[in-house]
Amino acid sequence: MKSKDALEKVLIVGYGNPLRSDDALGLIAAERLSAIPAIESDSSIEIIKCHQLMPELAEKIANSSLVIFIDAAAASEGKIPGSLHIAEIAFDPHSSVTLGHHCTPAELISFSVALLGGSPKAMVVSLTAASFDFGETLTDAVQKGIPTLIKFITTQIGSFRQRDCEG
Amino acid sequence: MSKQIIIDPVTRIEGHSKITIKLDDMGAVQDARFHVTQFRGFEKFCEGRPFSEMPSLTGRTCGICPVSHLMASAKACDEILAVEIPETAVKLRSIMNLAQIIQSHALSFFHLSSPDLLFGMDGDPASRHILGVVEKYPTLAVDGVMLRKIGQEIIELLGGKRIHPAWVVPGGVSSPLTPEDREIILNKLPEAKAICERTLSWFKGVIDQFKDEVNTFGNFPSLFMSLVSPSKDGKLAKLEHYDGTLRFMDADGKIVVDGVNSNRYMDYIDEAVEPDTYLKSPYFKQLGYPDGIYRVGPLARLNLIDLCGTPKADQELSEFHALSSGPNLSSFQQHYARLIEMLYGVERIEELLNEPDILDKRVRAFAKPNRSEGVGVSEAPRGTLMHHYKIDDNGLITWVNMIIATGHNNLAMNRSVKQVAQHYVKASHLQEGMLNRVEAVIRTFDPCLSCSTHAMGQMPLLVQLLGPCGELLDEVKRG
Numbered sequence: 170m171k172s173k174d175a176l177e178k179v180l181i182v183g184y185g186n187p188l189r190s191d192d193a194l195g196l197i198a199a200e201r202l203s204a205i206p207a208i209e210s211d212s213s214i215e216i217i218k219c220h221q222l223m224p225e226l227a228e229k230i231a232n233s234s235l236v237i238f239i240d241a242a243a244a245s246e247g248k249i250p251g252s253l254h255i256a257e258i259a260f261d262p263h264s265s266v267t268l269g270h271h272c273t274p275a276e277l278i279s280f281s282v283a284l285l286g287g288s289p290k291a292m293v294v295s296l297t298a299a300s301f302d303f304g305e306t307l308t309d310a311v312q313k314g315i316p317t318l319i320k321f322i323t324t325q326i327g328s329f330r331q332r333d334c335e336g
Numbered sequence: 337m338s339k340q341i342i343i344d345p346v347t348r349i350e351g352h353s354k355i356t357i358k359l360d361d362m363g364a365v366q367d368a369r370f371h372v373t374q375f376r377g378f379e380k381f382c383e384g385r386p387f388s389e390m391p392s393l394t395g396r397t398c399g400i401c402p403v404s405h406l407m408a409s410a411k412a413c414d415e416i417l418a419v420e421i422p423e424t425a426v427k428l429r430s431i432m433n434l435a436q437i438i439q440s441h442a443l444s445f446f447h448l449s450s451p452d453l454l455f456g457m458d459g460d461p462a463s464r465h466i467l468g469v470v471e472k473y474p475t476l477a478v479d480g481v482m483l484r485k486i487g488q489e490i491i492e493l494l495g496g497k498r499i500h501p502a503w504v505v506p507g508g509v510s511s512p513l514t515p516e517d518r519e520i521i522l523n524k525l526p527e528a529k530a531i532c533e534r535t536l537s538w539f540k541g542v543i544d545q546f547k548d549e550v551n552t553f554g555n556f557p558s559l560f561m562s563l564v565s566p567s568k569d570g571k572l573a574k575l576e577h578y579d580g581t582l583r584f585m586d587a588d589g590k591i592v593v594d595g596v597n598s599n600r601y602m603d604y605i606d607e608a609v610e611p612d613t614y615l616k617s618p619y620f621k622q623l624g625y626p627d628g629i630y631r632v633g634p635l636a637r638l639n640l641i642d643l644c645g646t647p648k649a650d651q652e653l654s655e656f657h658a659l660s661s662g663p664n665l666s667s668f669q670q671h672y673a674r675l676i677e678m679l680y681g682v683e684r685i686e687e688l689l690n691e692p693d694i695l696d697k698r699v700r701a702f703a704k705p706n707r708s709e710g711v712g713v714s715e716a717p718r719g720t721l722m723h724h725y726k727i728d729d730n731g732l733i734t735w736v737n738m739i740i741a742t743g744h745n746n747l748a749m750n751r752s753v754k755q756v757a758q759h760y761v762k763a764s765h766l767q768e769g770m771l772n773r774v775e776a777v778i779r780t781f782d783p784c785l786s787c788s789t790h791a792m793g794q795m796p797l798l799v800q801l802l803g804p805c806g807e808l809l810d811e812v813k814r815g
Contacts, residue, residue, distance in 0.1 A: 280467065
């Protein structure tokens with residue numbers, strides 16, 4: 170069984186604009202995850218809160234085995250505000266990324282793997298937003314969805330750790 | 337029949353824009369326009385806010401260059417307070433400003449422009465992007481990430497966060513530099529300097545491959561403007577990003593206007609509005625609109641000075657100045673100028689960190705408003721940035737004018753697009769390389785459109801060829 174020192178790294182990136190209502194989801198969820206004792210005490214889990222994804226995250230991504238991005242998703246047909254969505258990200262060597270002033274999680278993963286190697290399991294965990302208007306609070310719908318999101322992420326980390334320890 | 341080609345949006349720049357190319361009956365380019373399709377309204381919705389909020393508010397104009405707005409805004413607020421901020425605060429603000437310039441120039445050069453420089457303007461689009469750079473030129477790709485990271489980390493160490501740091505405030509900065517953080521920053525600089533030097537060496541080795549682009553990418557006579565400051569003996573003009581006075585130079589190298597205090601900018605600059613773009617067109621008043629076209633940014637700054645003031649950057653500047661007998665008129669050379677500025681930034685940060693008072697705890701002057709108006713001007717990565725505020729007796733904003741670097745360059749970007757289109761676009765059919773060059777010339781200015789329209793949007797990329805009656809003749813979609 171691996172010791173804690175040898176545990177593979179988990180990177181959680183919560184991002185968004187705190188002045189655009191539900192876009193603050195990533196930041197708030199990251200904050201709440203940081204406060205969970207089991208996560209807080211695990212030095213192999215790093216939680217980053219940021220305004221937007223930037224190329225320099227590539228280094229941390231390359232050094233991680235599990236990468237979870239948390240963001241609010243734009244509403245689209247059939248998606249209920251506050252509903253949870255998971256999108257796994259795979260490295261795409263043919264991705265025509267720009268990595269300029271805006272990066273998507275997929276672009277960042279592709280860039281990171283191409284540049285620095287590694288093969289992290291990566292996913293975007295999101296809640297459908299109800300509003301991106303100017304505002305400093307989450308809507309009720311997204312607020313209600315956060316416990317489900319947190320539970321999903323902690324379960325993912327738990328499963329990952331179990332495989333890690335068995336491996 | 338006349339035709340019109342539209343490139344919408346322009347890729348690998350910040351923000352969203354459209355380029356329209358109009359062809360005459362013979363298929364030759366008659367005109368080309370650069371339209372900015374965003375609107376934000378900062379100048380209006382800041383009215384009624386306490387002036388002291390302006391650095392935080394205007395810093396949110398942009399997530400790319402928030403530090404630049406913090407600088408100009410805080411300086412405008414300093415004027416309203418009528419304070420002289422502590423010298424240590426000037427130095428700390430300068431360090432943050434230079435770190436911003438380093439990270440922004442790194443993004444522009446390595447991520448947005450290097451694919452064209454490495455693979456050529458006609459390179460296969462399938463690899464002419466950052467992953468292509470990673471595959472074929474991994475050292476360059478890593479260097480770009482690391483240099484930008486260093487710039488961002490310096491900003492974060494000083495201001496507490498990388499984007500929208502609230503540390504720059506009216507009267508100075510909110511906290512002094514600690515000895516520990518000073519040491520951390522100093523330890524990052526050797527790597528940054530090495531990256532700048534090897535990138536400059538590489539660029540100088542390949543620039544000859546772009547003779548055509550050097551000659552046709554925004555290569556035309558214009559005025560140039562920037563802040564400058566005097567050298568130690570007072571006889572020469574030195575590179576300046578934080579303080580100094582405004583200077584204008586013409587295309588022959590003659591200094592047209594010099595020593596202008598920031599708060600007199602409106603004596604020399606006015607703004608025109610065009611119906612097809614949200615980006616205003618500042619112009620030099622004495623020459624009128626549109627003849628009063630001028631350029632700002634790295635190329636302008638290096639044209640306007642005699643020295644940078646740091647040893648390695650000065651060596652590079654000598655080589656740069658030797659390229660032309662007067663000011664360098666080619667916008668393509670903005671890439672070269674950015675590299676020299678990054679090197680200067682690293683050297684100057686090191687100098688400032690070794691100043692004896694850099695750890696002084698007196699970093700803020702406190703006062704209530706003593707003036708009803710204030711102007712703050714600084715040099716952002718893309719050029720001169722101006723914030724001008726008026727307040728009422730309660731300290732609430734009644735009027736705001738912001739002239740952004742990219743705005744200053746609007747006329748020049750339009751002229752450049754037309755020049756490139758006339759040289760490269762042969763409209764019998766739409767070719768990737770021709771259209772890429774039209775976009776690439778805009779990229780030499782590294783425009784920040786979210787700032788300069790005081791916006792954002794997601795538009796699908798569509799190039800349309802329209803007939804004189806607006807009928808669709810041809811269409812190319814990207815993404």
